[in-house]
Every structure is written in structure tokens, then in C-alpha cells.
Amino acid sequence: MDIFTKFKRSAPPEEESLLPVAEKIVREVEKRIKGKRWQIKLMLAVFLAGGHLLLEDRPGVGKTTLAKTFAQVLDLEFKRIQFTSDLLPSDIIGINYFDLNLRELKFKKGPIFTEILLADEINRASPKTQSGILEAMEERQVTIDGKSYQLSPHFFVIATQNPLEESGTFPLPFSQLDRFMAVTSIGYPDREAERIILKGEEFPPVESISREVVEELKREVKKVKVSDPVVEMVLEIANYTRGKLFKVGLSTRGALGIVELGKSWAKLHNRDFVIDRDILDLLPVTLPHRILPEDPQLDYLTYLKGKLA
Numbered sequence: 001m002d003i004f005t006k007f008k009r010s011a012p013p014e015e016e017s018l019l020p021v022a023e024k025i026v027r028e029v030e031k032r033i034k035g036k037r038w039q040i041k042l043m044l045a046v047f048l049a050g051g052h053l054l055l056e057d058r059p060g061v062g063k064t065t066l067a068k069t070f071a072q073v074l075d076l077e078f079k080r081i082q083f084t085s086d087l088l089p090s091d092i093i094g095i096n097y098f099d100l101n102l103r104e105l106k107f108k109k110g111p112i113f114t115e116i117l118l119a120d121e122i123n124r125a126s127p128k129t130q131s132g133i134l135e136a137m138e139e140r141q142v143t144i145d146g147k148s149y150q151l152s153p154h155f156f157v158i159a160t161q162n163p164l165e166e167s168g169t170f171p172l173p174f175s176q177l178d179r180f181m182a183v184t185s186i187g188y189p190d191r192e193a194e195r196i197i198l199k200g201e202e203f204p205p206v207e208s209i210s211r212e213v214v215e216e217l218k219r220e221v222k223k224v225k226v227s228d229p230v231v232e233m234v235l236e237i238a239n240y241t242r243g244k245l246f247k248v249g250l251s252t253r254g255a256l257g258i259v260e261l262g263k264s265w266a267k268l269h270n271r272d273f274v275i276d277r278d279i280l281d282l283l284p285v286t287l288p289h290r291i292l293p294e295d296p297q298l299d300y301l302t303y304l305k306g307k308l309a
Helices: 020-030 037-048 063-073 089-093 127-131 134-139 191-198 211-222 228-241 252-268 276-286 300-308
Strands: 053-056 078-082 094-099 104-109 116-120 141-144 147-150 156-161 182-184 246-248
Touching: 020 037, 020 063, 020 211, 037 053, 037 063, 037 156, 037 182, 037 211, 037 252, 063 078, 063 116, 063 156, 089 094, 089 127, 094 141, 104 147, 134 141, 182 276, 211 252, 228 252, 228 276, 228 300, 252 276, 276 300
Parallel strands: 053 156, 053 182, 078 116, 116 156
Antiparallel strands: 094 104, 141 147
């Protein structure tokens, strides 16, 4: 029995049902994060596409719980870094030190050497410290004193920031924002989840998915086909944002990220090909952080959806 039929009974009937194993993953995370199905699906899609996710939200709404539960369900190592103004790049990456006993230079790995990394309040760190994570996000490696160290192939950054607070923060530059495949928020927990929290009840345990399942799912995402019309749609989006209405348009890396996330989203919905709807439904989380319109009030998403739908 292959992994895509193993969990078939767990998939509920819906307009476009999820791949059985994806449904299993989402349902396990939903045991602790209620009413956030779309955000959980997005997190899974970004992870499977090899991207990174930025959560913009208020403090205390469950971002850390979501990230930890997601890592637990996928049976992946999880670490959290609290970003502060005095955090140094070496606090993230690690340092070289001289071992007096062995009389040789050794490398002490930082918390970035993990599989799922929660970069909490990333915009509280200085630009220099923020840049320390760029190579890791793009290349899945870090370089110390000219020597490169590989990170896990599953390395996945979930960064958070509070968009409502500006004091003591450093806005993320476009070079870093562009490395996030998607940006979203989770909002307040639903009433049922908040009731459990307020009553002090424990959330039920979650069941982990084997690494074999995770790796096979990633391989299947890579096989998803992207037709010429879908590619043309993404090119049309990119071309529109590079016109006179925008100060900063969609980069080639950003366009590729939209396509890759579309492939992952298609596979989650049990398809081996990307459709227009995949690209358009994801635009609100894949496009705004990568572009800068001349007029902040420009409703480009409505225009694009109307033109391309």
C-alpha cells in the first residue's frame, strides 16, 4: 500500500478534497490549532515546495504552537530563536572556537542547524543579524570563515513579526522578503480553541507522520506538471508589476516561487498538474510582499484576478 492511499479514510468530502496523506497531516495539526485549516494547508504547501513562510500577526495568537505542532506532526527537529536588538549573527549561525584540549579550531553549531526554525519577531533584530539568515534560506547552507556547512534538506524557516508595532523594529528589506515564498496571518483562535485554553484543558496528542512519507510527498510535488498557459499567466502577472504603476516589480525568483507553490498546492489537492485557480487563489499570499505599487491604494489583486480568471 503506497502512502497516498494509506490514509484514504481520513479525507472528508469537500469541494476539492485533499490528498489523503495531506488530509491526515492537516487534521493532526488541527487538533491543537482550531479553525485555521487554510493556514495549515498553506504552511504544508510552502514546506513541500522548499520555501519559507512569514507570519504577520499580533503576539499571543498561537504562532509558536502552530510551528511546534507542525514540526511534531512531520517528525522533524524544531528550534526557536527569539530575535532581539542585541542578537548577533553568530548567535544564529554558530562560532569557531579553539579547543584547548584538542589544540585545534572547532565549529560550534548555532540553532540554525535544525529542520524547522521559528524565527520569532524577526524584525526586532538589526539588519546585519537579519542578513545572517539569508544564505541559509536561499542555499540551505551557512559559511563561517570561508567554510560552508550544509543544512538539512528539510530546512524550513517560519518567521514571525508584528506588523502593528514599529518601536524597536527594523523593517525587513525586499531582499529578505523576496525569500519568503508566502506571507500570511493566522488571526485570533476560534471560540472552541480559546475555550480549551481558558479552561486550562490539555490539547490531545498528535500522531507523527514518518520521514519516509514526508520525503515521498516532496518527490511527488516535483513531478507536478505546469502547462504553458499557466506559465504565461505568471509571466503576465510579472510583466504587469514591472510597469509604471509600480516602484518594485515581481522578481524572477518571486515568479518562480509562485509557480513552485502552485505545484505544491496542486499536489495537496490530489492533482498532478497546476490549474489557473491554484495561482490566483495564492496571489494574496505570494505577491504583495514582493512588490511596491506607486499608489498604496492600488487594488492590483482585484485587477489581476478579473483579467486572468
